Amino acid sequence: MTELTSPTTRTRPERPAQRARRWALTRHLLEMVLAMVAGMLLLGPARGALAGSLGLGPAAPGPAALLMATDMSIGMAVWMWYRGHSWPAIGEMTAAMYAPVLLLLVPYATGLLDGGALLTGGHLLMVPAMLLAVLRRPDDYTAHHPTRPGPDAHPLVRVGGPCSSSPSATRSSGRGGTGSATAG
Numbered sequence: 015m016t017e018l019t020s021p022t023t024r025t026r027p028e029r030p031a032q033r034a035r036r037w038a039l040t041r042h043l044l045e046m047v048l049a050m051v052a053g054m055l056l057l058g059p060a061r062g063a064l065a066g067s068l069g070l071g072p073a074a075p076g077p078a079a080l081l082m083a084t085d086m087s088i089g090m091a092v093w094m095w096y097r098g099h100s101w102p103a104i105g106e107m108t109a110a111m112y113a114p115v116l117l118l119l120v121p122y123a124t125g126l127l128d129g130g131a132l133l134t135g136g137h138l139l140m141v142p143a144m145l146l147a148v149l150r151r152p153d154d155y156t157a158h159h160p161t162r163p164g165p166d167a168h169p170l171v172r173v174g175g176p177c178s179s180s181p182s183a184t185r186s187s188g189r190g191g192t193g194s195a196t197a198g
Contacts (some may be wrong), residue, residue: 027185038156039148045097046090046144048105052128054082061085075129076122079136086140087111103147103154110147114139 115136122132
């Protein structure tokens with residue numbers, strides 16, 4: 015049996031630097047999603063309890079979507095600040111949280127979308143909006159910020175990880191950073 019191959023279908027092997035950059039971007043997006051979920055899980059119930067103690071009922075879907083975007087943005091902004099990102103990058107990522115909700119408020123207000131579609135659509139469109147913000151400043155999301163710990167220096171990552179036994183892991187920065195070249 016003869017195998018037919020085309021010279022145009024050959025793929026070049028991926029370089030380690032390209033792989034590391036792609037992983038840094040992917041890891042950053044995953045961190046942002048986790049930070050957003052943390053913001054919703056921590057701030058949403060606290061806001062709801064405060065509103066309940068003031069005698070306020072649940073918000074209508076429009077304001078609820080904006081409040082949820084706020085909860086997610088706060089969690090994400092705190093994590094980005096912790097990781098040493100610039101204020102413009104934090105502002106752009108925050109705008110990426112609100113843009114889908116604001117975009118969908120128009121069809122919601124005109125009756126083309128119901129409350130469930132507004133909330134679901136807002137959440138689903140946040141990921142591509144985040145990706146656009148990341149692609150606008152890829153160097154900000156792939157480079158290590160020297161004032162902040164690298165991804166392998168975080169206590170939750172260090173436990174049992176490759177850097178957990180390294181004596182230099184606690185010497186290189188006051189916060190336990192290793193000075194890793196890849197951080198988000």
